Amino acid sequence: MPEQSPTSAPTPNGKTAMIIGAGPAGLMAAERLAGEGYAVTLYEGMPSAGRKFLMAGKSGLNITHSEDLETFLTRYGASRERLEPHLRKFGPAQIRDWCAGLGIETFVGSSGRVFPTTMKASPLLRAWLKRLDGLGCKIHYRHYWTGWNDADQAVFKTPDGETTATADITVLALGGGSWKRLGSDGKWMDILQNAGIKCTPFKPANCGFDVNWTDHLIDKCAGQPVKPVTLTCGTQTVRGEFVISKTGIEGSAVYAISATLRDQWLETGDATLTLDLAPDRTLEDVTTRLTKPRGKNSMGNHLRKSLGLDATKTALIFEVTSRETLNDPTKLATAIKSLPLKITKPRPIDEAISTAGGVAWEELDKTFQLIKRPGTYCLGEMVDWEAPTGGYLLSASLTH
Numbered sequence: 001m002p003e004q005s006p007t008s009a010p011t012p013n014g015k016t017a018m019i020i021g022a023g024p025a026g027l028m029a030a031e032r033l034a035g036e037g038y039a040v041t042l043y044e045g046m047p048s049a050g051r052k053f054l055m056a057g058k059s060g061l062n063i064t065h066s067e068d069l070e071t072f073l074t075r076y077g078a079s080r081e082r083l084e085p086h087l088r089k090f091g092p093a094q095i096r097d098w099c100a101g102l103g104i105e106t107f108v109g110s111s112g113r114v115f116p117t118t119m120k121a122s123p124l125l126r127a128w129l130k131r132l133d134g135l136g137c138k139i140h141y142r143h144y145w146t147g148w149n150d151a152d153q154a155v156f157k158t159p160d161g162e163t164t165a166t167a168d169i170t171v172l173a174l175g176g177g178s179w180k181r182l183g184s185d186g187k188w189m190d191i192l193q194n195a196g197i198k199c200t201p202f203k204p205a206n207c208g209f210d211v212n213w214t215d216h217l218i219d220k221c222a223g224q225p226v227k228p229v230t231l232t233c234g235t236q237t238v239r240g241e242f243v244i245s246k247t248g249i250e251g252s253a254v255y256a257i258s259a260t261l262r263d264q265w266l267e268t269g270d271a272t273l274t275l276d277l278a279p280d281r282t283l284e285d286v287t288t289r290l291t292k293p294r295g296k297n298s299m300g301n302h303l304r305k306s307l308g309l310d311a312t313k314t315a316l317i318f319e320v321t322s323r324e325t326l327n328d329p330t331k332l333a334t335a336i337k338s339l340p341l342k343i344t345k346p347r348p349i350d351e352a353i354s355t356a357g358g359v360a361w362e363e364l365d366k367t368f369q370l371i372k373r374p375g376t377y378c379l380g381e382m383v384d385w386e387a388p389t390g391g392y393l394l395s396a397s398l399t400h
Helices: 024-035 051-059 069-074 077-089 092-101 122-134 188-194 215-221 252-268 283-291 299-307 311-320 329-337 392-399
Strands: 016-020 039-044 106-108 113-116 138-141 144-148 154-158 161-165 169-172 199-205 225-233 236-244 248-250 271-276 339-343 354-359 376-378
Touching: 016 024, 024 039, 024 122, 024 169, 024 392, 051 122, 069 077, 077 392, 092 106, 092 113, 092 392, 144 188, 188 199, 199 252, 215 311, 225 252, 225 311, 236 252, 248 252, 252 271, 283 299, 283 329, 299 311, 311 329, 311 339, 329 339
Parallel strands: 016 039, 016 169, 039 138, 169 376
Antiparallel strands: 106 113, 144 154, 154 161, 199 354, 225 236, 225 271, 236 248, 271 339
């Protein structure tokens, strides 16, 4: 695939390109191919483009991250080696320049995440589609891809019946397996597997987890944040915050550790998250403070006055701690610094922010071309990689 976005009107090269899927990966592929002179046609199964992209932008479009590139690259784990060459050519700095070229200025938030100044995705998407139109790209909506026919033509289901298309280059950018109502239903996996292309089953990524809360905790704390806190699973520790939900836990810190927690659950059928509810205090300090007589104070008031723990953290301690531990300052201090929280299972895939799994790396060459189908490429969340939230997902989808 071409490396850079076009900066001027392209000279036609006489070749055609078909992009299936009008999310960020597909739109960027269209832009780059049009910049190389291809006559580009996009096919999108939904009535409009970028629906999951727009949903992601409702709470503030986190488009990339400002941390140094070497740290940024570590966020892609086992897939770093395959993604790194592309991220070095079109990474966070280039993404910000690209946004500016669309008339969308960006800023760095307090967490290092990069957002458009408008915070929303819709102005960027409108400017992007306008650019594609200026480059001569055509988009056919409500064209749902159902595979290839015996003549090796792409087949689409439309409101007016079945239609087919061919092109010199085909780009598949059909998304992962979450948020089906926005277009990423993952049904393409069966099509590719039937064509002899190995795919790794989908797993939820950046997801919440179920916990068997008591009704009392749900009534008291559902929707409440737990912060600041550190979460540990295996060798991974994350500091941040999460939210207690009616079914379990969710939120940024949980998403950041979700891959480790999910894989532990998949391997063993069991998973435990360890919480440090007083991350800015040492165990010795917590023990010393709890050992002081609490007089007529309730345990909740004692925890609030001696450690500054709020009602939500206190309720969480009461939820998972035995009476014996609550009555022993040394044991209670240890529990506060390493509170075990048993996970029953991840939330369903369709609720996950993203998915792991997809087209196996071994099926793709260095340009994301299917080795068994020369001229056909797979991009974005279709490919078997994952990354945490924080701009990393979108960055990798834009960079192929």
